Amino acid sequence: MAEDILGDATVITLPLQDDGTVIVKQSDLAKILPTIGTSTGDWIINGTDSGVKAQAPSLTVDSTTGHLMINGQDSGVNVVGPQGIPGVKGDPAVTIKVGSVTTGDTPTVTNSGTATDLTLDFVLPKPVDGKDGDTPTFSIGTVTTGSTAAVQDQVSGTAHTLNFTLPQPDMSAYTNTADLTTLLAGKLDKTSLTGYYTAAQMDTKLSAKADLAMIANIADKDTVQTLSNKVDQLTTQVNSQAQTMVKLQDQINQALAKISTLATSTASK
Known part of the structure; x- marks a missing residue:
């Protein structure tokens, strides 16, 4: 079946199917569907410029003449109306500033200025004393x-009672039990030394004693010499014990200092 689509020209033949439909290929549609010319903006039908614009014209108004411009061309048509009647002058601008701020029983805001120059005075509620806290x-x-x-x-x-649990200090870096036992072997407890004197005390007590040469006329020289020897021995023993106690006290002080440092470090963590 042949059909005349564009004027007298038969541009396409559409075969009629048994079910009454026709088959149109995409390549056949490209022959009959119109396009738009890139330079003119006209409809192009079957490759021919129809002279009909496919795109609406752009409309603007010239700000100087008031004429309608179509695609940049002056149409000569004035689309701007005459100047209207001036409106009523508006109210002057309102200024606002803060006036006084006081306290009172009821919060209020009042204007102590004019209608266009406002001065707002604020009354704020009085503060309420809070309840005394417990110390x-x-x-x-x-x-x-x-x-x-x-x-x-x-x-x-x-009342708050703070119960502290402190970590058991690690004494492995210090003298172990066996070494400490050996170190203290043969040492006397401080309470056992109350009957003795320090070297300074012994010097004080002996400063007023007579030298053996001064008592050479005493008949029992052997007794005096024996007593002197015993005093010398006792002095030597006291001095030795005093030196030992000083060394032991230094070691105890060092151990206590290390324990104090360790306890302080642990508490701070």
Whole structure:
């Protein structure tokens, strides 16, 4: 079946199917569908410029003449109306500033200025005294040793009792038990030395004693010499014990200082 689509020209033949439909290929549609010319903007039908614009013209208004411009061309048509009647003058601008700020029983805001120059005075509510708080008290409860440092707060009303658990200090870096036992072997406890004197005390006591040469006329020289020897021996023993005690005290002080440093470091963590 042949059909005349564009004027007298038969541009396409559409075969009629048995079911009454026709088959149109995409290449056949390209022959009959119109396109738009890139330079003119006209419809191009079957390769021919129809002279009909495919795109609406751009409309603008010339700000100087008031004429309607179509695609940049002056149409000569004035689309700007005459100047209207001036409107009523508006109210002057309103200024706002803050005036006084006081306290009172009821919050209010009043204008002490004019209608166009406002001065707003504020009355704020008086502050209400709060309830007096309770002053807590703190005291140290028990201080024990354990594997982990901890502080337990036992609260009774406003009283707080703090119970501390301090880590057991590691004494492995210090003198072990066997070495300490050997070091203290043969040493006397301080309480056992109360009957003796320090070297300074002994010097004081002996300063007023007579030298053996001064008592050479004493008949029992052997007794005096024996006593002098015993005094010398006792002085030597006292001096030796005093030196030993000083060394032992230094070692104890060093150990206590290390323990104090370790406890302080552990508490700060």
